[in-house]
Amino acid sequence: MKDARKIKDLLYEQVARIGKVFSSPKRLELIELLCQGEKTVETLAREASISVKLTSSHLRELRMAQLVETERQGKNILYRLANKSVADLWVQVHTLAEERLVDLQLALQKIATQPDDLVANDRESLLKAARKGEVVVLDVRPSEEYLNAHLPFARSIPLEELRQRLAELPKDRSIVAYCRGPYCLMAVDAVTLLKQEGYTAIHLREGVAEWALASSTT
Amino acid sequence: MKDARKIKDLLYEQVARIGKVFSSPKRLELIELLCQGEKTVETLAREASISVKLTSSHLRELRMAQLVETERQGKNILYRLANKSVADLWVQVHTLAEERLVDLQLALQKIATQPDDLVANDRESLLKAARKGEVVVLDVRPSEEYLNAHLPFARSIPLEELRQRLAELPKDRSIVAYCRGPYCLMAVDAVTLLKQEGYTAIHLREGVAEWALASSTT
């Protein structure tokens, strides 16, 4: 058979369809947003700072690669990831990127004002401390995202409300703030604010998707 | 800060560099070949059925994304994956593709003449049977690839030599043949040949990379 080549080309082409989805920065951002739960086109567009129309076309790419599903809800159309594997792959791709790309490492270092990130193997000890109430795990994402899924023992105070609700937080314990993941800056802002106000605050780079993948493989 | 957008764009752009590598069919094929061990440009070009020059430029992309390393060995330059994570990501990408893309599922079904694939959860039982010698695990890849890494208890008979070396195989036990992975057709050919010659032969879709990832996560 000399058509072995044709068959192979066809197979790799199909796999490349998935790869293509992960080759556009904006599409990656949309995937990360969808990792936080289902969202409307408008929300996605706003959060990713692009037009509704462009969002729509990126979502179309995602739909054609079978990576997202849609559901009509009244006037809105909700988009969600088709599968946990999609969120997992996003985490694995950005993890490999962080592992290999020096430029990305440098950019991430600039974001963290202090070297106060908790790293992956601290997950167990964080969990233990949170269970005992020794630290407060703080979810600063919008509350819908918290309601969809959150880290164990986490409390929700969206970044927008944080300044008004500071009184809810204790000053005698460490506050571990997290948001959507390493590329979301909300937790960074939260930590900055908390430190200004005299709290002990730590930034956790992991989001729900990162936590879920790490938990399922250990 | 209104430059939060700029920072985010920069971060996602970096991750997309990795995604871009996985968006070209030929690059995927090169990655799969490199999963079998280090290879020269010439070998890669021949195996992927493309020109040396084009191979060289694809490898350049891979190098710029820090996913491969090179080493000079005499006249040749050897390429190898920078990291086990790269092989793992390849497996995860093609696994997700097989999970989500109906076209790919159909194409793969056509390849397997019989529905005689061993599936993932049979790994343990295959291992047990191989250990006891109840089945023969047969590696039909070129012997350099076998020497670089192979499945536990596997024996090496490259596809090219199989017809001449049939006598080495027993007729009273099942022969489980594998090659580079689900997109490599060598094991399919081997099984076809073995069945013609009266052997009991089964096709294992997993290659070394797939096996390694599955073993490390369970």
Next chain:
DNA sequence: TTTACATTCTAGTAATCACTGGAATGATTA
């Protein structure tokens, strides 16, 4: 029906990409 949400079509721009061919350059071995 009007309004809001969402997609689709067309059309266009600017950029990038995969691939080919020719010619030049290096590095290494014999």
Next chain:
DNA sequence: TAATCATTCCAGTGATTACTAGAATGTAAA
């Protein structure tokens, strides 16, 4: 030195991509 392996530069083709804009279409709630 010549031969081999590999990369690079140039130039060019054809295709695809990301994005924007305007207009039309569809779907569902008020």
